[in-house]
Amino acid sequence: MFHLITRRIAALLVTLFLISIIAFIIIQLPPGDFVDAYAGKKTQGGVIITQDELDVMRVRLGMDKPLYQQYLKWIGGVVRGDLGFSWEYHRPVKDVIGERLPLTLVMVFATLVFTYMVAIPIGIYSAVRQYSVGDHIATLLGYLGLATPGFLFALVLLYLGQKWFGMNVGGLFSPEFEDAAWSWAKFADVLSHLWVPVIVLGMAGTAFQLRTMRATLLDELNKMYVTAARAGGIPEFNLLIKYPVRMALNPIVATLGWELSKVISGAPIISIVLSLPTIGPLYVNALLNQDMYLAGALILIYCILVIVGTFISDILLMILDPRIRLGGKG
Amino acid sequence: MANKGYIDVNNKKVHRIDYATHWQLMWWKFRKNRMAMIAVGVLGIFLIISLFADFIAPYKSGTRNINYLQGPPIRVHLLDDKGNFHFHPFIYEMVKKRDPVTYRVSYVTDTSKKIPLRFFTRGETYRLWGLFESNLHLFGIDGGFINLFGTDQLGRDLFSRIMYATRISLSVGAVGVSFVFILGLIMGGIAGYLGGQTDELIMRLMEFIRSIPTIPLWLAMAAALPREWSSLKIYLAVTIILASVGWTNLGRRVRSKLISIREEDFILSARLAGCSDARIIIHHMLPSFMSYIIVDLTISFPYIILAETSLSFLGLGLREPIVSWGVLLYSAQNIQTLAQMPWLLITGLFIVISVLAFNFMGDGLRDAADPLAK
Numbered sequence: 001m002f003h004l005i006t007r008r009i010a011a012l013l014v015t016l017f018l019i020s021i022i023a024f025i026i027i028q029l030p031p032g033d034f035v036d037a038y039a040g041k042k043t044q045g046g047v048i049i050t051q052d053e054l055d056v057m058r059v060r061l062g063m064d065k066p067l068y069q070q071y072l073k074w075i076g077g078v079v080r081g082d083l084g085f086s087w088e089y090h091r092p093v094k095d096v097i098g099e100r101l102p103l104t105l106v107m108v109f110a111t112l113v114f115t116y117m118v119a120i121p122i123g124i125y126s127a128v129r130q131y132s133v134g135d136h137i138a139t140l141l142g143y144l145g146l147a148t149p150g151f152l153f154a155l156v157l158l159y160l161g162q163k164w165f166g167m168n169v170g171g172l173f174s175p176e177f178e179d180a181a182w183s184w185a186k187f188a189d190v191l192s193h194l195w196v197p198v199i200v201l202g203m204a205g206t207a208f209q210l211r212t213m214r215a216t217l218l219d220e221l222n223k224m225y226v227t228a229a230r231a232g233g234i235p236e237f238n239l240l241i242k243y244p245v246r247m248a249l250n251p252i253v254a255t256l257g258w259e260l261s262k263v264i265s266g267a268p269i270i271s272i273v274l275s276l277p278t279i280g281p282l283y284v285n286a287l288l289n290q291d292m293y294l295a296g297a298l299i300l301i302y303c304i305l306v307i308v309g310t311f312i313s314d315i316l317l318m319i320l321d322p323r324i325r326l327g328g329k330g
Numbered sequence: 331m332a333n334k335g336y337i338d339v340n341n342k343k344v345h346r347i348d349y350a351t352h353w354q355l356m357w358w359k360f361r362k363n364r365m366a367m368i369a370v371g372v373l374g375i376f377l378i379i380s381l382f383a384d385f386i387a388p389y390k391s392g393t394r395n396i397n398y399l400q401g402p403p404i405r406v407h408l409l410d411d412k413g414n415f416h417f418h419p420f421i422y423e424m425v426k427k428r429d430p431v432t433y434r435v436s437y438v439t440d441t442s443k444k445i446p447l448r449f450f451t452r453g454e455t456y457r458l459w460g461l462f463e464s465n466l467h468l469f470g471i472d473g474g475f476i477n478l479f480g481t482d483q484l485g486r487d488l489f490s491r492i493m494y495a496t497r498i499s500l501s502v503g504a505v506g507v508s509f510v511f512i513l514g515l516i517m518g519g520i521a522g523y524l525g526g527q528t529d530e531l532i533m534r535l536m537e538f539i540r541s542i543p544t545i546p547l548w549l550a551m552a553a554a555l556p557r558e559w560s561s562l563k564i565y566l567a568v569t570i571i572l573a574s575v576g577w578t579n580l581g582r583r584v585r586s587k588l589i590s591i592r593e594e595d596f597i598l599s600a601r602l603a604g605c606s607d608a609r610i611i612i613h614h615m616l617p618s619f620m621s622y623i624i625v626d627l628t629i630s631f632p633y634i635i636l637a638e639t640s641l642s643f644l645g646l647g648l649r650e651p652i653v654s655w656g657v658l659l660y661s662a663q664n665i666q667t668l669a670q671m672p673w674l675l676i677t678g679l680f681i682v683i684s685v686l687a688f689n690f691m692g693d694g695l696r697d698a699a700d701p702l703a704k
Contacts, residue, residue: 018538022547029554147685149636151643152659152678159668159675168665265543269640273663283546284644287553295550302546310541 004318012311019303020078024071027296078300084293088286093297097279101301103172103190104267104278108305110194111201111263112256119206120252123213124245127221138210145207150266154200154273170196170274200270205259209252216251220244246320253317257310264305355701356621366694369687376684380497384456387490388470391653393454395475395485398424401437403480403488403673411441419447421476445471480673482661491653492677498654499635500684502569506634507627509573510580515623517577518584522592523611529585536578544575545640552646561652568647572637580626587619621699628695632688639681655681 039049065073077084083093126135161167172193173186220226221244229239268280275281279298286295335346350358361367379386389395406419423443427436451470457463470476479488521532551571555564591597592615600614635655641647642656643663650657655677661667662674 015538015541019542022542026550026554029550143686143689144682147632147682147689148678149639149681151640152675152681155659155662155668155675155678158665159672162665162669163672170665261541261543265545268545268549269644272644284549284646287549287646290553295553299546299550302543303541306543307541 005315008311008314012307015307016304019307020075020300021071023296023300023303024074026299027074027292028067074296078297083297086286086291086294088289088291088294093294096282096294097297097301100277100279100282103276104280106190107194107197107201107276107278108260108263108267110198111205112260114198115202115205115209115259115263116252118202119209120213120249123210123248124217124240126210126214127217127248128240130218135214138214142207142210145203146211148203150200150204151269151273153203154197154270157196157200158273170276172197172276197270197274197276200274201263201266204266205262209255209259212251212255213248216248217244220247250317250321253313253320256313256316257306260309260313261306264302352621352701356698359701360694360698363694363697365690369690369694372683372687373691376496376500376687379493380500382458383493383497384458385464385466386468387487387493388453388467388476389487389490390454390456391486391491391494392651393486393490395477395481395487397426397485398437398475398477398481399435399485400483400671401477401481401485402671403676404475404477406447406478410444416444420444421447421471423474445474447471447476479676480671482671482674483667488658488673488676491658492655492680495653495655495658495677496680496684498565498648498652499638499656499681502565502572502638502648502654503631503635505566505569506573506576506638507631509570510577510630510634511623511627513573513577514580514626515584518581519588519611521581522585522588525589532581533585536581539575539578542575544637547575548572548637548641549644549646552641561649565648565652568638568641569634572634572641576630576634576637579630580623583622583626584619587622588615591615591618621695625692625695625699628688628692631692632685635681635688636685 039054043049074084081094083097085091086093086096089096122138126138129135158168158170172190174189174193223244226239226244229243230236234242267278268283270276271278271280272284279301283295283298283302286292286298336343337346337349338344339349347355384390395401401424404421404424406421407416408419409415410420421444422439422441423445424437425440427438428434429436447469448471449469451467451472452465453467453470455463455465475487477487477489479492481487482491517532517536521529548571551574552568555567559567597610597614600610605614638647638654639656639659642649642654643659645660648654648657658677659674662671662677668674
């Protein structure tokens with residue numbers, strides 16, 4: 001087990017290195033560099049900038065050096081916690097991201113909890129009461145949840161909230177807490193707003209996990225060991241929880257990292273529609289405005305979140321499933 | 331298996347099922363799945379819409395009607411306001427009204443004026459598939475205007491725009507899936523056939539791509555496309571971007587199938603009979619797992635459509651004058667617009683229905699791909 005974990009950590013470091021290169025490429029990708037974009041904006045504002053000034057700026061920013069040196073300089077800074085400077089916000093990238101990252105993490109975590117809290121019990125119910133009315137409703141909702149893009153669902157919720165309750169379901173704060181310092185009241189206010197993005201973000205994942213849970217549990221329920229245990233007189237509920245459900249949880253845990261990646265991937269669009277103060281809108285705006293240090297740092301954060309999540313789910317799976325822990329083929 | 335029929339082989343009566351080909355068995359199993367068959371019908375309608383969008387749409391996607399800006403959907407009636415049945419469908423004329431206090435424009439139906447709906451009318455000229463010039467439209471009215479799904483801020487007919495958008499969105503899916511097919515087959519094929527170091531390298535690459543959150547990556551790549559590119563170039567580039575991440579599933583499938591089939595007896599006998607590598611791959615290996623590839627492609631279709639919709643919705647994918655479902659929803663982003671024109675959400679209905687249909691068809695195909703399983 002220890003050996004396996006060290007190997008996983010080694011692989012993790014290699015992946016992180018590759019991802020830092022991708023993030024750097026993304027920073028470099030847009031045609032022209034930041035200086036061009038900056039000059040374009042200033043010229044539009046009526047300010048005249050000479051070529052000399054641009055060159056001075058490039059030297060100051062280290063843009064005249066070869067690419068690998070620029071990469072080393074950038075990654076050196078990242079390792080020391082310096083993510084570069086956001087020209088759009090005129091502040092260090094770290095500060096810009098820092099004030100939005102906690103809320104993003106809270107939202108992602110809450111979504112994952114919601115997904116599993118809903119999907120697992122309903123999946124178990126659906127499998128145990130196969131072809132009942134409840135099962136049919138769950139299956140139908142599952143199909144719909146998978147087919148509806150999150151942002152569309154968010155738009156519909158926005159519209160219905162406006163029409164039926166005359167309120168805006170977007171945002172994470174009530175107006176009176178917008179600029180207030182953090183307090184218990186503000187925290188409670190956030191919680192009361194959080195459920196909308198959590199449901200929207202968690203919908204597709206819940207639908208998927210529900211189907212997985214139902215399908216695997218149905219497979220397990222037909223196996224001989226269930227009949228044997230039942231014949232042995234174990235009460236139905238204990239039997240269900242102790243053996244088939246535990247088996248059926250394996251694919252659910254195995255897809256935890258993948259699920260996390262889906263949630264993180266879907267978050268930017270939904271955050272924009274619901275105007276949430278997370279890193280999603282920041283990322284899209286950074287891309288649109290070519291604020292590339294900010295964009296690069298954000299994609300780095302997105303990837304790190306996913307990779308760490310996958311790592312945790314692998315470890316969890318090892319704990320849950322002895323076949324993997326002992327190095328056999330699962 | 332439901333097929334109990336008999337056929338004659340060499341003047342002997344035998345069970346049809348014993349002589350059925352693999353594809354026949356698949357079809358028999360597939361058609362038993364009712365939802366999948368309905369899905370095929372729905373997708374057939376979508377296909378017809380995208381092939382004949384210019385004919386079905388009464389207007390072109392960019393045509394503006396300045397007399398009916400932000401107009402609500404116009405309903406087609408068979409019963410008039412007195413409850414009398416009319417054999418010929420008709421619409422009521424919409425009259426513009428201005429609120430004397432707020433000056434806001436609204437539209438009311440004028441039930442005194444019936445305008446009959448005409449089929450196969452002459453309207454705007456278009457070139458079907460860029461080849462045939464025509465001005466024949468499926469339906470229309472004489473004088474006035476007909477907007478089944480209402481109009482947007484610029485007075486463009488939403489129904490017509492959705493018809494054109496269906497064509498674009500489905501074609502993005504089709505082109506994207508073709509790229510996925512080619513990439514997945516080549517990469518998976520190389521990995522599975524060569525094995526060893528190459529296999530290891532390609533597998534690591536696939537794992538790496540899968541570990542990156544897709545939408546942020548797509549966004550970054552799409553944002554890097556030059557703004558001055560033509561919309562056609564953007565269209566192709568966006569499709570390639572979507573496919574460059576989506577091929578890993580198929581690649582894995584091809585690789586694992588190749589590895590398991592490589593050791594089968596029929597491959598060995600083909601090799602002993604002197605077949606070349608290329609012949610073995612194309613004539614013996616590929617057909618034996620073609621059905622699985624088709625399943626994977628069907629399943630990846632809706633993902634590509636949804637991805638394109640998301641990108642365009644954020645303004646980083648396709649752009650006007652090319653309209654896709656995502657481009658249409660782009661204008662419905664904020665709550666003010668939605669509150670004024672809720673009918674813009676009709677586009678979403680098309681997205682959900684098409685993705686549902688693809689999912690159901692994919693499920694049916696997946697069950698049918700292994701026709702001998704119970």
